[in-house]
Amino acid sequence: MTPLLSVENLSIGFGRGDAVVRDVSFEVMPGQTLALVGESGSGKTVTCRAVLRILPKAAQIRTGRITLNGQDGPLTLNQLGERQLRAIRGNRISMIFQEPMRSLSPLHRIGNQVSEVLWLHRGASEREARKTVLEQFERVGFPDPERAYNSYPFEMSGGMRQRAMIAMAMVAKPDLLIADEPTTALDVTTQAQVLGLIKELQRETGMALILVTHDLGVVANMAEQVVVMHKGRVMESGSAVAMLKDPAHPYTRQLFDAAPEIPDTQAVGLPMPQDDLILEMKDVSKTYTMRSGRGWQPHKQIYACRGVDFRLARGKTLAIVGESGSGKTTAARIALGAEPPDPGGQVLFRAAPGDAPLTVHDMTRAQRTAFQRQAQMVFQDPYSSLSPRMRIQDAMTEPLEIHRIGTRAEQRDKATEALERVGLNADMLKRYPHAFSGGQRQRLSVARALMLDPAMIVCDEPTSALDVSVQDQILTLLEELQEGLKLSYLFISHDLAVVARIADEVAVMRQGLVVEQAPPETLFHNPQHPYTKALIAAQPEPDIDRPINLKLVALGAGAPDTWAEAFRFTDSVIPSLVEMEPGHKVRCHA
Incomplete structure (x- = not known):
């Protein structure tokens, strides 16, 4: 059978430097899924961009041949003119980019x-x-x-x-879809549904798929063939079944070892202690008014958060889990004082044990300045959160300058200390953000959040864009910092395997409501709410024999009026959070 796309001995370099992709070869058959797997910087994305010739100006395809076969015969893509390529891009070959x-x-x-x-x-x-x-x-x-x-x-x-x-x-x-980390920014239920959709379209149209991913669970659910890349070279390639069951190359085994998983062992978790709370959110709601855009239509009310009650103990981690648009980030922004809650909601913060609670949204200027030193945030996209025009040293010392802390020399020393604490070197201070990989930029974001010696850090999807080995490093870093500095984390994520590792308590949100809350040991092994069950069922595992149960995912991730009678809610009828067992709350009609 003739392959739809063949890549032969592809080498790509930038300027006069050494090749960053060396002698890469693979074939994609019609209707087949090929997974390109590897760490950030391994050459996966550059290889895929070369297929459509959308490389940066400094890049050159030095050797190799890229051939697309179809009804009109073979086309050598790296030799076609720009006009011919425009007829192929988006039509016969489409690409999903990682950063939407x-x-x-x-x-x-x-x-x-x-x-x-x-x-x-x-x-x-x-x-x-x-x-x-x-x-x-x-x-x-x-x-x-x-x-x-x-x-x-x-x-x-x-x-x-x-x-x-x-x-x-x-x-x-299209005939061929190139998907560069297509589900990185998606919650697990949407990821499962999108992967199911791509499979369905493949069956309907015979579309082939090149899937660039670092998630081995996605590979197990999608791919027939796998190519593992590292530092621009192919380390291992072959059928997905053989590779997932018995990886031969040490680098492939290393990727498997770094992949987080929901633990299989059953246990009963202990509720988070309530005697020393650093953050308390009471009956917090947030409503936005969306203008219709047409004069004759009424404005629409968007309920981002509804009746949220959170308690975060000092030195502990509260994880908020849910799909995109469920209100996770809105709740975090309210906790930090960046968004005011609707009338009646209250956020209390205690900087030190025994302090009187500070009402976050009713502070004087001096109180707000002190609060901003105590509460910091690590954002989801480290590239956007670091100014491309500022050297790392300036980005790191900026919070100290704003709060007028220390001399220039003391600020520089503090920045050096923060970099070393997150595993980076002091000689990186003179670089710009673009000179770092995704994992290094996320470490820089964590280091910048530590500059003011905060007591609480809000982590908004801090590992969602990272490959598994770097993700493992960042989680280890956060755990070490929490233990050494007694930090409290409000941790937002859609990755349940990450949450199972780092959280002391988990709150599951859907459409602005907390639908279930419990310690991770209890929640993952005794879920009660249909949406929680869907989240767990949608978590992809690096096991070819344990595919995602799309029916269970669709049931829990569907509209609330399709759930069992005990769990249904509407805008006007919302059941209460009921404590089913100590520390385990479920939103249901008792």
Whole structure:
């Protein structure tokens, strides 16, 4: 059988430097899924971009041949003219990029950007394109396709923007889909549904897939063939079944060892202590008003958080888990004072044991300055949170300058100490953020958060964009810092395996509500709520014999009115959180 795409002895270099991709070869058959696996910087993305010739100007394809076979015969992609390539990009070969915010135009509505593919390559009218795009939006999991169609990228969460990118790549039903970490920014239930959707489209259209990922659980659920890359070279390649059951290369085994998993051992977790609370959120709600955009239509109320009650003990970790748009980040922003809650909600903070509680949203200027020193945040996207125009030294010392702490020499010494604490070197202070890998930038974000010696850190998806080995390093770092500095973490994540490792208590959120809350040992081995069960079922495992149960995922991740009677809720009828056992609360009709 003739392969759809063949890559032979591909080598890519930048400028006059050594090749960053060396002698890479692989084939993709029609309808087949090939997984490219490896750490950040291994050459996976550069290899895929070479297929579509969308490399940076400084990059050159030095050797090799990239051939696309079809009804018109073989086409050597690295020798085609630009006009011929434009007819292939987005039509016969589509690509899903890892960073949706940098791939979508901030000036155009999401619907128009996705429709453009159909206008250019299918000659569809605006009405036809709109209908097709809305259908695709529904298939990739948008709860309100019309709202998504008329939204701008900055009005959507990271997970929602990634869904839009997936819809854009798949709406033209290409022969080959190149997916560069397509589910990194998605929660596990949406990830499972999107992976199921891609498989369904493959069955319908015979589409081939090149899947770039660091998640071995995704590989086990999707791939027939696997290519493992490290430092620009292929370390191991072959069938997914053989490789997942018995990896031969030491590097492949290292990747397996670093992958986090939900532990199988059953245990009963102890509730988080309540005697020394650093943060307390009481009946916190947040409502936004979304303008309709049309004068005759009423404005829409968006309930980001509803009646949230959180208690974080000093030196402990409270993890908030849920799908994109469930209210996790909004709750964290309210906890930090960046967003005011609706009237009636209250956030209390105690900087030290025995201190009188400080009402976060009713502080004087002096109190707010002191609070900002005690509570810091590590953001989801380390590249966006570090200014590309500032050297690392300036980015690190900026908080000290704002709070007027220390001399220039003392600030520099503090920055050196913080870098060493997170496993980086002092000679990196003179570099700019673009000179670091994703994992190093995340370490820099953690180091910057430590500059003011905070008591509490909010970690917003700190490991979601990292490959498994770097993720393992960051989690180990956070654990060591917590033990050494007695830090308290409010940890936001959609990765249950990560949460199982780091959390002392887990709160599961859906549509702004906490639907279940318990210690991880209790929650993962005795889940009660259908949405919690869906989250656990959707967690991909690096085991070819344990595929994701899409039916169970769809049941729990569906609309609340499809759940069992005891768990259903509407905007007007919301059941209470009921304590089923000590420390284990479930939102249900008692």
